Amino acid sequence: MNIDRRSGCPINLSLEVFGDRWSLIILRDIIFGGRRHFRELLNGSMEGIASNILADRLKRLMELSMLTKADDPSHKQKAIYSLTEMAITLVPILAHLGAWGRVWLPVSEELSIRAELLEKGGPPMWDKFMNELRHEHLGASPAPSGPTVRATLQAAYDAVIARNAERVGCDPAP
Amino acid sequence: MNIDRRSGCPINLSLEVFGDRWSLIILRDIIFGGRRHFRELLNGSMEGIASNILADRLKRLMELSMLTKADDPSHKQKAIYSLTEMAITLVPILAHLGAWGRVWLPVSEELSIRAELLEKGGPPMWDKFMNELRHEHLGASPAPSGPTVRATLQAAYDAVIARNAERVGCDPAP
DNA sequence: TGCAACCGATTGCAAATTGCAATCAGATTC
DNA sequence: GAATCTGATTGCAATTTGCAATCGGTTGCA
Numbered sequence: 001m002n003i004d005r006r007s008g009c010p011i012n013l014s015l016e017v018f019g020d021r022w023s024l025i026i027l028r029d030i031i032f033g034g035r036r037h038f039r040e041l042l043n044g045s046m047e048g049i050a051s052n053i054l055a056d057r058l059k060r061l062m063e064l065s066m067l068t069k070a071d072d073p074s075h076k077q078k079a080i081y082s083l084t085e086m087a088i089t090l091v092p093i094l095a096h097l098g099a100w101g102r103v104w105l106p107v108s109e110e111l112s113i114r115a116e117l118l119e120k121g122g123p124p125m126w127d128k129f130m131n132e133l134r135h136e137h138l139g140a141s142p143a144p145s146g147p148t149v150r151a152t153l154q155a156a157y158d159a160v161i162a163r164n165a166e167r168v169g170c171d172p173a174p
Numbered sequence: 175m176n177i178d179r180r181s182g183c184p185i186n187l188s189l190e191v192f193g194d195r196w197s198l199i200i201l202r203d204i205i206f207g208g209r210r211h212f213r214e215l216l217n218g219s220m221e222g223i224a225s226n227i228l229a230d231r232l233k234r235l236m237e238l239s240m241l242t243k244a245d246d247p248s249h250k251q252k253a254i255y256s257l258t259e260m261a262i263t264l265v266p267i268l269a270h271l272g273a274w275g276r277v278w279l280p281v282s283e284e285l286s287i288r289a290e291l292l293e294k295g296g297p298p299m300w301d302k303f304m305n306e307l308r309h310e311h312l313g314a315s316p317a318p319s320g321p322t323v324r325a326t327l328q329a330a331y332d333a334v335i336a337r338n339a340e341r342v343g344c345d346p347a348p
Numbered sequence: 349t350g351c352a353a354c355c356g357a358t359t360g361c362a363a364a365t366t367g368c369a370a371t372c373a374g375a376t377t378c
Numbered sequence: 379g380a381a382t383c384t385g386a387t388t389g390c391a392a393t394t395t396g397c398a399a400t401c402g403g404t405t406g407c408a
Contacts, residue, residue: 008282108182
């Protein structure tokens, strides 16, 4: 599955990179979910990706220089997938996409709280997040200070989940 | 071809709307190319879409409320496709997508000049363009004043074409 | 009036893609 | 040394895609 190069139009070429049903979902899980291993991506995927498709897309995204793969020193079979700068700069696009979907599509509350926060945070928050990703995936020098953007988003997600569980009486212990 | 609703995640749902190889290309041609008829979209498409796929996607985009169809009073068989507000608000996403593609992908000069201008114009230009689209497609009241954004982009494109034609000695008349 | 060109599609068909289930061999854990 | 976990691969049926040909109706022109 290569780039067809149907035309040199930037929008067309962008679509040829991630204009399918899975590539951007995988990148989303790596970026926002912090997943780095095959199994994490396979089992953690909300949408239930099949293992052969995951393998194919990871390979394709590596060929396109969106991802790199490295050995995990702690486990000789494990591979660690890392974002490239090319993929990290998708953050503003993902933020816009999330914001658009939140307005026009039947999103669920839990899963859109992250998009809402990211939208409210605006470009400064996106920049901070991209720098954190650079540190995490590219080994860029400045370690993030204070709570990370991902942790902030995750905490908001967890809070919504907890609140909704309480509301329907799913509190574990009386 | 309906929305699967694999999950309520905004990014996933957005992808289910236009995460294929053609939907966004069609919207691009309507938005930036000003095309409104089936044949215009079919023949004007840089990427060479097939008529059955175009028909299918137009139908799908109408079901998703991204487009509406109306009779052309001047031709009983002609249909005019119009953008909905939902589709018009994709402009910032298309602008980002174009900007990203221009940085990371092997775009051609002619086809990326529009993306470059749109990027430089920033949100104010996008807003102006969206208002023009609202006038054109939704009959919104304020007619655009001065040169339209689309005309500006088109002129820049034509200028690049002309300059390159001259450079390789393709000037029509001596 | 005749006719070619054009209108938005539709159909048939081969090829590619998708998604599911089962399976793999090596590494690690218990 | 058995069970589990690792990143995949394979076989297969169903769906989707893209191409070419074609459709019935409309229009413009001679």
